[in-house]
Amino acid sequence: MSDPDSECGNINNPDTFTGLRVASVFVILVCATGGTLFPILAKRSTWLHLPKSVFDFAKYFGSGVIIATAFIHLLSPALDELSSDCLSPRWSEYPYALALCLLSIMSIFILELVAFRWGTSRLQKIHVTHDTHGHEVGSHAAHGPEHSPPAKAVDDPEAQSIDLKPDDSAAAQIIGIAILEFGVLLHSVLIGLTLAVDEGFKILFVVIIFHQTFEGLGLGSRLAFIKLPPRYNFVPIAAALIYGISTPIGIAVGLGIRSTYNPGSATASIVSGVLDSLSAGILMYTGLVELLAHEFLFNKEMVNSSDGKLAYAIGSMLFGCGIMALLGKWA
Template sequence: MSSASACSSGGGSTTYTGLRIASIFIILATSTAGALFPVLARRTSLGIPKPVFEFAKYFGSGVIIATAFIHLLSPALGALSSACLSDAWLQYPYALAIALVSIFGIFIAEFAAFRIGTARLKRMGMTTYDPHGHQAGGAHAAHGPEVAVSSDAEAQAIQKSAELESVEYTARQDTLEYSAFAQLIGIAVLEFGVMLHSVLIGLTLAVDENFRILFVVLIFHQTFEGLGIGSRLAFLDLPKHGTLIPVLAAIAYGLTTPIGIAAGLGVRTTYNPGTARASIVSGVLDATSAGILIYTGLVELLAHEFIFSQEMREASNAKVLYAIGCMMFGCGVMALLGRWA
């Protein structure tokens, strides 16, 4: 395709129409299966060993980090430096700037949500939530020396003790609720970034000239990415009324790429991903998603799962090496897929 035709407003490729339509259902099945498997396997009695879940969890972390850099930031740089854009777009690395703004935007939003939630719990005189898994400001008071008390005083002490236990129980419940809320914010941010990317690659698959290669690669791409999302959803610690959230989130992820493909097929006679407008839209969205996944991958996954995790600090060297190896393997596989998509 010539430079002029690549920048024109004409449509994309119209070959392999039947296979492009079939790709909607094939990718729907594979991506949904990848996201749902960890969620359902952890809830059922399939007898899956714990190391398998740990493999999926750390493999998924590597997949998400590689997605941020290889499958989002790199395409954003390419789209926003396209020859089809005006000179104003080529005089500054806008993709990197947008990713930077996205990183700080997510950080500020999460930090503000944490401060608001902590302040609310403190106003209620209850335990505050530490995202690293500890609690502060407990309701227990230091005990002084034992003294003899009258029966009335004993009765009052017993009543006060019962009230204190009730306050402590309520504090624990509110702390768990806030912990669940914090977890949901983290996974929602992660899934939002991945879903933006999934819709865009669905649009691209629907109109791309190199459909067959891209289709095969995207089957693996979406399955591995779904495994990364699903492994995080499976380990959410939610109250009973939130048990359906991981399942619904996994299904929502599975729907995003097929929706993008269907939309692309609907406008493939007019949609050309190489035009200036399409490059700007995809570049901005990819850069935004890259910032979201970079922050989530490095802070929520790497830092919290390794540096701030008491389990990892006390784990054997073999377990730590296994976890890091799984993560590097997932990162390497996803980075390799970036050779074709």
């Protein structure tokens, strides 16, 4: 139902604030990239000695940001987009946004389960034990088996020849980074596209600066604690840089096609709704299962921590969740 004479078919993107819209590409690039890189570089720095409590705050704050992004900034818009008046009435006969979100959650679960079982079998071949629920301090969510020293020396030459557990662990961690990054990137490109053509540019611009900075801080705080072999140390930085350019790319594309792009059209609503739904599922699984469950319920340090430390962690998480949820009022 994209009749050119209807509101859904009209292209009426404003030509206002052209200079500021172009400048927003670079402003958001700096803010998003800086927010994501800071926790990573601070963690690796030998001269910037931040207290552990600061890193803990960033880590748990980031968990809250990711969860709020999934529900408020992805699933809610997806529900609106896939129930748009511009779509065929058939789209309103079934909750497609929720179904796609559910599909995404189940797909990520199955993918990780298969990867975990594969990793476990690899470790069993070389007689290395793993702890399913126990997580080391500051570790990322379990994207594969965690390793502990073998209980006895491995005498089997064949077993020694296939002792690839550092690379196996690295592959599992990188897959985890890719899953988290994928959910965040789709959302970032879409909001950049929206910013380029939105009529209420000024308010949205300010909100997206905070949005991308906080989301970057949340992503960066998770990337900072990924444990990888030295030769893979570039991966978190590369992930941060890719996130940093995602929204500017969306803005640049939006500026380039604003004379032909109609964000309210049926096609745009379907594409945005489907991508937002899938991304919401990814971040829900990552936030609730990988971050909250494994950081609070299955983390031995947290289980045995003092009430004050637990309250600090929960408070940090709720603060990040609350701030990001509040930003959903405007973007």
